[in-house]
Amino acid sequence: MSVRMGLLALLSEQPMYGAQLKHQFETRTGGTVELNIGQVYTTLARLERDGLVQPGAQPDAQGRIAYALTEAGHTEVQTWWSTPVQRSCISRDELEIKLALALANQPREAMGHLLDAQRGACMTHLQNLHAASRQCRAGASETSLGGDLADPVSRRALLLTLDHMIFSAEAEVKWIDHVQTQLRTPPALTAETTPAAQPEVTR
Amino acid sequence: MSQSNPCTPPARQPELVMTHVSKAFGHDATMVRAVDEVSLAVFSGEMVAVMGASGSGKSTLLNLAGGLERPDRGTISVHGQRIDTAKPAQLAALRRTQVGYVFQYYNLIPSLSAQENVALPLELAGTRGRTARLHAAEMLRLVGMDQHCARFPDELSGGQQQRVAIARALVGPRTLLLADEPTAALDSHIGQEILELIRQRCDQGAAALVVTHEPRNAAWADRVIFLRDGAVTDSSTASADLESLLASIRSGGGDSSSGTSGTSEPTAAGAGEPA
Numbered sequence: 001m002s003v004r005m006g007l008l009a010l011l012s013e014q015p016m017y018g019a020q021l022k023h024q025f026e027t028r029t030g031g032t033v034e035l036n037i038g039q040v041y042t043t044l045a046r047l048e049r050d051g052l053v054q055p056g057a058q059p060d061a062q063g064r065i066a067y068a069l070t071e072a073g074h075t076e077v078q079t080w081w082s083t084p085v086q087r088s089c090i091s092r093d094e095l096e097i098k099l100a101l102a103l104a105n106q107p108r109e110a111m112g113h114l115l116d117a118q119r120g121a122c123m124t125h126l127q128n129l130h131a132a133s134r135q136c137r138a139g140a141s142e143t144s145l146g147g148d149l150a151d152p153v154s155r156r157a158l159l160l161t162l163d164h165m166i167f168s169a170e171a172e173v174k175w176i177d178h179v180q181t182q183l184r185t186p187p188a189l190t191a192e193t194t195p196a197a198q199p200e201v202t203r
Numbered sequence: 204m205s206q207s208n209p210c211t212p213p214a215r216q217p218e219l220v221m222t223h224v225s226k227a228f229g230h231d232a233t234m235v236r237a238v239d240e241v242s243l244a245v246f247s248g249e250m251v252a253v254m255g256a257s258g259s260g261k262s263t264l265l266n267l268a269g270g271l272e273r274p275d276r277g278t279i280s281v282h283g284q285r286i287d288t289a290k291p292a293q294l295a296a297l298r299r300t301q302v303g304y305v306f307q308y309y310n311l312i313p314s315l316s317a318q319e320n321v322a323l324p325l326e327l328a329g330t331r332g333r334t335a336r337l338h339a340a341e342m343l344r345l346v347g348m349d350q351h352c353a354r355f356p357d358e359l360s361g362g363q364q365q366r367v368a369i370a371r372a373l374v375g376p377r378t379l380l381l382a383d384e385p386t387a388a389l390d391s392h393i394g395q396e397i398l399e400l401i402r403q404r405c406d407q408g409a410a411a412l413v414v415t416h417e418p419r420n421a422a423w424a425d426r427v428i429f430l431r432d433g434a435v436t437d438s439s440t441a442s443a444d445l446e447s448l449l450a451s452i453r454s455g456g457g458d459s460s461s462g463t464s465g466t467s468e469p470t471a472a473g474a475g476e477p478a
Binding site for chain 2: 031032033034116117119120121123124126127128129130131132134135136139158161166169170173174177181
């Protein structure tokens, strides 16, 4: 979905051919997304099928065909900008599943170690993201960032993604703290864990 | 520490060394082991964060490192000097010259202006008044308080007072910065600027020990140690640079946190998009 809409949004700026779209998509997302060219053409084919883009009548001097948005394509992009992205409530996160199962499956002490180790891992992740973000901010003049990130638009996009990851990682550390605090306050939790353990016994 | 290999870079200077440090409060049945057998070294150029729930011993650890508390057992050295056995006068001199301390509460002197508060440690260390005030003004500018040099603490908001306190802790050639929840009274934007100042000092060669319960604040540190019931349970060291992180973002793998949804989508998009 994000690739499809991303390509449409780029084409709303100007008609482009495949390689151009790939390059623009990668640069403008700060190098966080890598597309392969086959994927670009497959998506363009679908968009054409759906009447959202149309290929130019004439190839350019190098034989490349630029794609442009149709009227319906422009409408689609406008709708995308004006509609909030809906977050799913369906959790497929391994950590959530692991902790949920550990509640009844692991002895309390082991659960404590598990949470400590997980907090450490999440914190390392957060430190790494933070260091990367500082490096990215400071690296305006540094060549070490190379290629795409020399471009300010690209760098800003990368920072946006890093900040998103930082906020998520921060929330995860806080969530682990919260789980641990709840585990350490006996009344509420013993009341809940005891019945949870019972069905297993009867089975 | 070993000098055997001539190729190894010179060992970094440990600014703070705590060895098997314990501190308890109360007696017998009511005794609380606030800090229990903690060993820790903070090196020049390093920023270390201490995390833990309230009551885990974070603040006591910091007070021990700053010489505000004496340990029951163990040794503590700052800038190569033992502080657990130092005489009060030696301790005061060391705290004035080497250690910058930011408290949870600002502890500014009410009868002195912001600039005078910041200049005070320099003057106590022997800097001439005019020079000290110039340095103080520059430091206040760095924390965004240059408009308020002449104000007195009771004319400043809590956040402004904390920025003055931070300027006071950072002024002069301090080699060890100790901060206890330094951003608690600040809104998050200013809080991050203050941490950036501490980070910069470390990048310039200072050592810092920062107590915080906020993951976002601890993320500025090279190393994070976790305390529970006065003991270190775990530690976390930053390990990746921007390039390797970018590589793992692009490949859509190597990241188990939930915060990366979207980055792994390209592989899925090519496969089966509903018609």
